[in-house]
Amino acid sequence: MTVWGIIRKEVAYDRAGFVVGLLCITVAIASLVGAVTLLRAHKLRTERIIAEKEAETRRQMERMEDDYRLIMRGMGYNVLVLHEDQQIGELRLHGSPTTYMPLDYVYRLATGQIETLNHLLPILQKRVTWPERDREIILCGVLGQVPNYSKPRHLTSEGVYRDPITHTIPDGTVDLGHDIALAEGLSQGESLRLFDADFTVNRVRRRQGNEDDMTIWCSLEKVQGWFGLEGKINGILALECLCALDAVGAVERDVSSILPDVQVLEMGTRVRTRAEARTRAAEAHQEAVTAELLYQAGLRGEREVLVRLLVPLVMLAAAVWIFFLILGNVRARQGEIAVMRTVGVTGGTIMFIFLAKAALMGLAGGGAGYFAGLAVGALWEGVPLWSTDFSSLFSAGLLGLVLVMAPALAVAAGWVPSVKAARMDPAVILSRE
Amino acid sequence: MTVSGKKEARNPRGQDDRCAGAERSGTATLIVDGLTKRYAGRGREVVALEDVSLELEPGTFSVLQGPSGSGKTTLLLSAGGLLSPDEGRVFVEGHDLYTLSGGAMAEVRARCIGFVFQQFHLVPYLTVFDNVLLPEIAHKQRRLAGRAAELLATFRLDGRADHYPSELSTGERQRVALARALLGRPALLLADEPTGNLDDHNAGIILECLDDFVRAGGTVLMATHGAHRDGRDAVYMIEQGRIVTVNGK
Ligand SMILES: Nc1ncnc2c1ncn2[C@@H]1O[C@H](COP(=O)(O)OP(=O)(O)OP(=O)(O)O)[C@@H](O)[C@H]1O
Numbered sequence: 001m002t003v004w005g006i007i008r009k010e011v012a013y014d015r016a017g018f019v020v021g022l023l024c025i026t027v028a029i030a031s032l033v034g035a036v037t038l039l040r041a042h043k044l045r046t047e048r049i050i051a052e053k054e055a056e057t058r059r060q061m062e063r064m065e066d067d068y069r070l071i072m073r074g075m076g077y078n079v080l081v082l083h084e085d086q087q088i089g090e091l092r093l094h095g096s097p098t099t100y101m102p103l104d105y106v107y108r109l110a111t112g113q114i115e116t117l118n119h120l121l122p123i124l125q126k127r128v129t130w131p132e133r134d135r136e137i138i139l140c141g142v143l144g145q146v147p148n149y150s151k152p153r154h155l156t157s158e159g160v161y162r163d164p165i166t167h168t169i170p171d172g173t174v175d176l177g178h179d180i181a182l183a184e185g186l187s188q189g190e191s192l193r194l195f196d197a198d199f200t201v202n203r204v205r206r207r208q209g210n211e212d213d214m215t216i217w218c219s220l221e222k223v224q225g226w227f228g229l230e231g232k233i234n235g236i237l238a239l240e241c242l243c244a245l246d247a248v249g250a251v252e253r254d255v256s257s258i259l260p261d262v263q264v265l266e267m268g269t270r271v272r273t274r275a276e277a278r279t280r281a282a283e284a285h286q287e288a289v290t291a292e293l294l295y296q297a298g299l300r301g302e303r304e305v306l307v308r309l310l311v312p313l314v315m316l317a318a319a320v321w322i323f324f325l326i327l328g329n330v331r332a333r334q335g336e337i338a339v340m341r342t343v344g345v346t347g348g349t350i351m352f353i354f355l356a357k358a359a360l361m362g363l364a365g366g367g368a369g370y371f372a373g374l375a376v377g378a379l380w381e382g383v384p385l386w387s388t389d390f391s392s393l394f395s396a397g398l399l400g401l402v403l404v405m406a407p408a409l410a411v412a413a414g415w416v417p418s419v420k421a422a423r424m425d426p427a428v429i430l431s432r433e
Numbered sequence: 434m435t436v437s438g439k440k441e442a443r444n445p446r447g448q449d450d451r452c453a454g455a456e457r458s459g460t461a462t463l464i465v466d467g468l469t470k471r472y473a474g475r476g477r478e479v480v481a482l483e484d485v486s487l488e489l490e491p492g493t494f495s496v497l498q499g500p501s502g503s504g505k506t507t508l509l510l511s512a513g514g515l516l517s518p519d520e521g522r523v524f525v526e527g528h529d530l531y532t533l534s535g536g537a538m539a540e541v542r543a544r545c546i547g548f549v550f551q552q553f554h555l556v557p558y559l560t561v562f563d564n565v566l567l568p569e570i571a572h573k574q575r576r577l578a579g580r581a582a583e584l585l586a587t588f589r590l591d592g593r594a595d596h597y598p599s600e601l602s603t604g605e606r607q608r609v610a611l612a613r614a615l616l617g618r619p620a621l622l623l624a625d626e627p628t629g630n631l632d633d634h635n636a637g638i639i640l641e642c643l644d645d646f647v648r649a650g651g652t653v654l655m656a657t658h659g660a661h662r663d664g665r666d667a668v669y670m671i672e673q674g675r676i677v678t679v680n681g682k
């Protein structure tokens with residue numbers, strides 16, 4: 001006969017009493033674990049909602065960027081860098097800039113660490129009469145496109161420019177605007193004379209609905225030579241990059257930090273409007289995320305208050321209940337206590353018997369309470385049992401804590417009755433009958 | 434520790450006499466010396482024992498007789514180390530009981546003293562066998578199952594080992610209680626009206642068992658209202674807490 005044997009048999013005998021105590025601890029621990037699980041599940045759900053919203057925002061942004069890139073590629077350049085002295089009225093009147101700047105400017109921009117511009121194209125543009133055909137045209141000399149060297153993504157690993165918007169016009173060829181080609185009956189591969197030189201048509205450009213339709217493009221050197229403007233250009237076309245969407249000012253600041261005597265003219269407002277709309281959409285999404293976060297935080301706050309009030313109350317109630325339960329058990333067992341004392345069992349052993357029983361109650365109730373609380377908390381938050389979400393709510397740490405805490409609670413609650421049992425005077429009990 | 438050959442032959446606990454104390458004086462199993470016990474009643478103090486002295490030798494059967502309220506139970510509990518007296522000393526197998534620590538006292542109770550009561554105080558959720566074996570938890574050497582089976586056979590209870598107390602007759606219950614008291618091979622058996630609830634037949638069986646214990650070298654002090662004094666070694670008459678006459682053989 002061992003102490004544990006006595007405990008086991010007593011528990012089996014007074015099964016109801018033990019089960020009531022166990023249930024009591026189960027409820028207390030379940031309320032604690034349930035509350036923790038509820039808060040945890042809520043956090044999980046909030047994180048998921050936020051992640052979804054953020055992913056949606058990201059998708060929107062990416063789509064916007066794609067759109068933007070496509071539109072940009074389709075529409076060409078949207079920024080024109082001009083000499084500071086260039087009157088815009090003059091530009092409009094003549095159909096081309098009338099003030100010149102050194103070709104070197106484009107290289108200074110390309111190597112000037114400018115964040116706001118991509119794809120620089122130096123041009124020398126003049127409104128002239130095509131002598132051979134007696135027709136007003138815009139002649140545009142272009143060099144190959146110059147990448148923004150501060151943006152490595154424009155360069156291949158060999159340092160070659162990766163994705164130009166405009167292609168270089170080969171020597172001895174010209175590109176024709178749509179209307180000119182139509183009016184002169186010229187198409188790709190045909191020959192023409194321009195300023196006493198022979199050219200073949202490299203390409204007829206698509207209809208743009210602007211002065212480009214009346215433009216002939218040829219190499220920059222040729223135009224410079226015809227007009228005695230060696231080393232000069234009168235504009236740099238550029239593509240404003242996405243990050244500068246809401247700030248022409250930013251482009252201007254950037255450019256003038258490198259080239260103090262230029263001005264920036266913006267074109268292509270349609271692109272801009274669309275991009276801005278998308279930016280606003282992204283901002284709205286971000287606001288929605290923030291609002292959701294705030295709402296969920298409020299909800300969590302309310303629940304935390306509830307938990308902070310409810311859980312200690314339930315624990316206290318459980319402790320009181322167990323106190324009386326064990327006290328009742330000690331009273332009911334006092335005959336045995338007295339007999340055990342007469343056969344030489346010490347008070348310490350008597351106390352151990354009752355405390356061990358309490359601890360067992362706590363251990364079993366703690367385990368049961370943990371899983372009950374986990375299930376209730378999860379279901380409350382709408383997490384189905386046996387889902388991966390549910391298993392992610394399981395916490396070995398909390399289970400371990402509960403398995404220590406519940407027996408501790410039961411032992412603490414049973415302490416006074418157990419001491420009372422240990423101090424019971426067998427003589428009083430035995431002489432009473 | 435010196436144990437005479439004669440004593441050993443009569444030792445009810447066999448060869449492993451763990452009860453003997455180092456400071457034992459003489460051969461008496463129980464010495465009660467000048468015992469006084471007062472109960473603080475409501476306003477009036479009750480003197481349950483007054484200057485009681487007695488000495489019981491091994492292998493003797495003594496009877497404590499007296500009217501109700503005369504102090505019999507009080508004397509037995511004090512002699513067994515369960516009720517600390519106001520004055521006087523109690524020696525069991527040489528141990529000065531009330532100078533011992535709680536643990537040492539418990540050990541003396543486990544090894545040297547057995548109790549039997551009018552109410553049997555059996556543990557309802559333990560079988561007959563487990564009830565008899567109950568004192569084992571107080572023993573360091575936990576090998577008393579064989580002894581328990583032996584006792585059940587001696588008390589003709591071997592067929593009832595797996596039964597619960599509620600399934601036994603009163604006579605059988607008292608025999609279980611007696612077997613339990615004898616499990617640890619005590620030197621001293623304190624019996625408080627062990628036959629009080631029994632008919633003559635069952636009372637006879639219990640008394641026979643006690644006689645056997647005494648014959649094997651044990652010492653019995655039994656409180657009783659009535660008869661059973663024939664052939665006993667000593668009869669102490671107690672009245673109002675005092676021993677008034679002693680009739681020895
Ligand atoms: N705990 C107590 N408090 C106060 N008085 C007590 C207490 N226990 C016993 N007494 C008193 O002490 C006296 C002796 O009681 P005790 O139980 O020893 O008598 P007893 O001889 O065993 O009687 P009975 O034959 O009825 O069992 C009685 O007067 C009793 O009332």
Ligand SMILES: [Mg+2]
Nearest residue numbers: 505506507625
């Ligand atoms: Mg009595």
